Amino acid sequence: MAAPTQRLDALTGLRWWAAFMVFLYHMLVFAPLPGAITAVFANGYFGVTFFFVLSGFVLTWSARPAVPTSTFYWRRFARIYPSHLVALLLAIPIFYTLAPIPAGSFLKPFDPGILSLSFVVIQGWWLAPVILFSGNPAAWTLTCEFFFYLLHPWISRVLVPLARRGALLIAVGVVLLAFLYRGAANAAPGE
Template sequence: MTITRPGAQPDSRPGAQDRSRLPSLTGLRAVAGLSVFITHGLALGLFIDPAVLMQYVRYGANAGMFGLSFFFVLTGFVVTWTASSQDRAWLFWRRRFFKLFPNHVVVYLIILALWIPTGVPIKALEALAGLLLISAWFPSEPFLFGNLNGPMWSANIDVLAYAAFPLLYVLVKKIRPNRLWAWAIGVTALSALVPFVANAFLPDQPPSLVAPEVSWPQHWFGFYFPLTRALEFVVGIIMARIVLTGRWIGLGALPATLLTAGYYLATLDVPVFYGYTFVPLIPMALLIPAFAMADVRGRRTLASSRLMVWLGERMYAFFVIHVTVMFMVHASFSGENGVVGMYTRTTFGLGTGILVLIATYLLCLVLAAILYALVEQPVMRRWSRPRQRDDRRNPAGPLPDVASGRAS
C-alpha cells in the first residue's frame, strides 16, 4: 500500500499544495531492497575472478547497510506521518502485527519444509526465537544465526519500535518545534557513540564469525542489538515531526539523492557492518524528508513512478524471501538443496555471474508479488482493522496526544 496520511494535516503546512500521499517513499523502498539484495549477493561468491569479487565487495558491501538504515528511519518517519490523535494504541499494534507476521510465518513454514529433508539439525530454542522475532535480543551467535531465515533478525528492531511507538509519539510531540533539529542531531550523535562504547566496555573476545576484526559482543551490540538500532527509528520520528511542523531546511529530492550517492562513495571503506551504523543514518535522515516534501508539494520524482511504487509495495515480501531464494537458486547449479546455506558454490565469469544475479532478483520479485497478493494483502484487508461495531465496544483510550483534535 502506498504510504498515505489519512485525513491528516501537518501542524504547519509544508507547502501550499499539501498532499497526504507519499508515493516517492514507497518507491524508494524498492531501491533500498535492491541494495540489501546486492550486499547479500556477496555471500554467494558468484565470480571466479578474485579481482572481480574484490571489486564487488568494495562497492557492494555497504549497500545493504545503507538500505537497512533507510528502512529503519523510514519506519519511524511513516508511522509518525500516519499517526492520528484518534488512533488507539491497541489498533496500531494490531495493524503492525498483521503487517509483520503473516508473511514471516508463511515463509518460515516453507523454510522448515525445505530444511527438514536435508537432515541438518534444527535447534528448537533458536528456531522458536526466530519465529517469535526475538533472536537479536540474545548476545549469542548460534541463537541469532539459528533463526532459519537470517535477514529477519532486523524485524526484531521493528517489533521493539512498534511496541514503543505510542510512548515515543507522546514524548517526541512534547519537543518544541524549534528544538527538533537539536534532538535529531543529538540522537544521531548518540548512535555515533555506540561502536566506541562497545569497543571501550565490552570484551574483545571471542571474535565475531562474520566480522572477525571485532569481538562478537562488540559486533552484536553495535549492529544487531534492538535497543541500539532503534535509535534510527527515533531519528525517523523526529524527522517526520520536523516536516510536519514546517521546520524542514528546504533540501530538494535531487540534491538529497546526489548527496547520498556521494556520501556512499566517500564512505566505501567505513566498516558499517562492524557497528558504525550512524554512517548511513546521516544521509537517510535527510533523504527521506526531502522526498516526502517533494510528494507533499505535488512534484513528480523517479521514485514516485507507477513501477517504483509497485515494486516498493512488495518490498517487505521481497525481504522475507530473498536470501532463501538466492541460496536455493545458486545451489541448484550443483544439484543441491541450498536452504541451509551450505552447498557447493558454483562460480562464473563476470557476464554470467551478473546474469545469474539479475535472474535471481527477478525471481525474488515474482515470488514476492505472489506472497503479497496471496498472504499480505488478504490478511491486511481482513484482520488489520476490527469491524466497526467491535471498535465502538472496545473501551481502550486513544493514542495519547499532547495536542487536541488533530493528527500528526
C-alpha cells in the same frame, strides 16, 4: 475525523533501491566482483538501516493522535506477522534437518526451543548466530522492527508535544550519542 495523510510515493521508490543494495550485498557471496564495484556492494547492508529509519519516519508521518495504541499495535502485527509466519514455515524445511549434518553444510539441527524464539519474533535479542538467524535467517530484522513498533507510540507521546524544534534537538542528541558510542566502541582496546 482527521484528514488523510499525504502519500509519500517517492519514498516507496527509495525502498526498492535499498532492497536492491541489500540483495547485491548478499550476492557478493555467490558472485564476487572486481574492485570498486565490490566496495560499493559491500556497503549494501546499510539498506537495512535505511529501512528502519524510513519505517520510523513513515510511521511518525502518518501517526494520528486519535488512533488508540492498541489499534496501532494490531495494524503493525497484522501487516507483518502473517507473512513472517508463512516465510518461517517455508524456511524450516529448507534450513533445518533431523539427520546428521555434513561438514560445511548450511543446515542446522532442528531445535523447537530455538525456533520458538523465531515464532514470537524475539530471535534478534541473542547474538549467537544459531539463534539470531534461526528460522528464516533474514527475519532478525523483524525483531528490531517489532521493538521499534513497541516503542513508537510512547516515544511519540513525548516528542509530539515538544513540537518540531524540541523533537529535532532530541533527534540530533540521539544521533550524536550514537556516534559517541560507536567511537568509544571502536577505540576500546581488544574489541
